[in-house]
Amino acid sequence: MHETDAMIDARRYLEICNACRYCEGFCAVFPAMEQHREFPAATIDHLANLCHNCKGCFYSCQFAPPHEWGLNLPRVFAQVRDDSYAAHAWPGVFARAYRRNGTAVAFLAAAAIALVLLLTLGLQDGARIFGAHQARPGAFYEVIPFGLMMWPALLTFAWALLAIAVTSWRFWRASGAPTRALLDYPSWRQAIADALTLRNLDGDGHGCNENDESYSRTRRHLHHAMAGGFMLCLAATMVATIYHHLLGWIAPYGLASLPVLLGTAGGVLMLAGTGGLFALKLRADPVPALPAQLGGDVAMLLLLAGIALTGLVLLGVRETGAMGVALAVHLGCVLAFFLVLPYSKMMHAPFRLAALLRAAWDRRQA
Ligand code: SF4
Numbered sequence: 001m002h003e004t005d006a007m008i009d010a011r012r013y014l015e016i017c018n019a020c021r022y023c024e025g026f027c028a029v030f031p032a033m034e035q036h037r038e039f040p041a042a043t044i045d046h047l048a049n050l051c052h053n054c055k056g057c058f059y060s061c062q063f064a065p066p067h068e069w070g071l072n073l074p075r076v077f078a079q080v081r082d083d084s085y086a087a088h089a090w091p092g093v094f095a096r097a098y099r100r101n102g103t104a105v106a107f108l109a110a111a112a113i114a115l116v117l118l119l120t121l122g123l124q125d126g127a128r129i130f131g132a133h134q135a136r137p138g139a140f141y142e143v144i145p146f147g148l149m150m151w152p153a154l155l156t157f158a159w160a161l162l163a164i165a166v167t168s169w170r171f172w173r174a175s176g177a178p179t180r181a182l183l184d185y186p187s188w189r190q191a192i193a194d195a196l197t198l199r200n201l202d203g204d205g206h207g208c209n210e211n212d213e214s215y216s217r218t219r220r221h222l223h224h225a226m227a228g229g230f231m232l233c234l235a236a237t238m239v240a241t242i243y244h245h246l247l248g249w250i251a252p253y254g255l256a257s258l259p260v261l262l263g264t265a266g267g268v269l270m271l272a273g274t275g276g277l278f279a280l281k282l283r284a285d286p287v288p289a290l291p292a293q294l295g296g297d298v299a300m301l302l303l304l305a306g307i308a309l310t311g312l313v314l315l316g317v318r319e320t321g322a323m324g325v326a327l328a329v330h331l332g333c334v335l336a337f338f339l340v341l342p343y344s345k346m347m348h349a350p351f352r353l354a355a356l357l358r359a360a361w362d363r364r365q366a
């Protein structure tokens, strides 16, 4: 694994932490660190991705700035993670997207939305797009034909899944994790429980820090709202797919139908989660954060919020003349999300799950 400047700083910090050990109850990083005497690049890559950025070790540390040692684990780990996403990205040529993440997300979102809109406007006559609609079966497909809606979404989603799988595998191998850990059920159970509960964002049972020494569980709750909302929206899409292909029930569905109920609850939760996280980011103390990451983080939050908001707007205007444009913009947001997903901040999810799995496996072997 390539040695970066951030890794050199991280190694210096970890050697101090390994002697100090004051923060060992804060998260999974410190118990994992204590299993090592030396910190090669692969181990630092693993520990950085195990970090959940709770910032507890920054505000508790007597060696943090303004101390002359300037120990700042959250910031250096954020830089190592950023480098790690780029180093393992597949195909490698897209790794540069990580470096200019905010710009890449915004550009792809705009391009995808414009493409869908242009295709829609070019293929349909104006009366069909801007005329009043009724929420009867097939109304959406009169504006954007089913094939034009399904195939780009299916292909970009499959592409995203493939790129995420290959990139995660490259990270797993490079961090020196053993292949047999992938087959260990107790390690998986522990890792999934830790990931779902975000246990490592809870510090030593008091929550995480945002601006100062005070603790809060707000970020953990907002993460749960955003992730839960996303899963509900995914469930709504899956139920709608079953309705369409197995039962022959064609969208749009009634307000009391399962896809609409799941999608509405998911959209509201996603909006609450992304909005809250956005506000927290703007207020956060910049010292333990990585300034270069802010653009990409904010762009991804805005894109997720855009998917939720345009989905809810589409539900609200589906019997009006605005339905055609609302549908095209919503699809554009979804397409943009799938396209940038493997090259965005969202890669923290599979990388962190892999690091949690490795940590659970290591604990069982100790
Ligand atoms: S972050 Fe500071 S207080 Fe915590 S273990 Fe490291 S040196 Fe000690």
Ligand code: SF4
Binding pocket: 023, 026, 027, 028, 029, 030, 050, 051, 052, 053, 054, 055, 056, 057, 058, 073, 074, 077, 200
């Ligand atoms: S920021 Fe939080 S999760 Fe990361 S190493 Fe420090 S205490 Fe652990």
